[in-house]
Amino acid sequence: MQAITKTKSNIDFMDRSKFFEKLGWLGMATSVMMYIFYFPQISLNLQGHKGPFIQPLMAGINCTLWVCYGLFKEKRDLPLALANAPGVLFGFFAAFTAL
Known part of the structure; x- marks a missing residue:
């Protein structure tokens, strides 16, 4: 009985592990898309229709901190x-083109 419970526990762990791996990849993909979608704002900024600079500036700073954390821990x-x-x-580029 204990072997069956242990095997089920390992299967649950594997299922959870696969789930979180897929969730991580999905999160990474949506994060990348979120920043790539700064292109329209950058395009408008370069055409003279300036948008606010503070949000993309803060995004650039925030992302810099997370990249450093991920690489240097x-x-x-x-x-x-x-x-x-x-x-x-893209965050810094959108911010500086908005100035």
């Missing part, structure tokens, strides 16, 4: 760093 968290890397580039 003892056990690297590459998905976290990669998910926030586009925000560094």
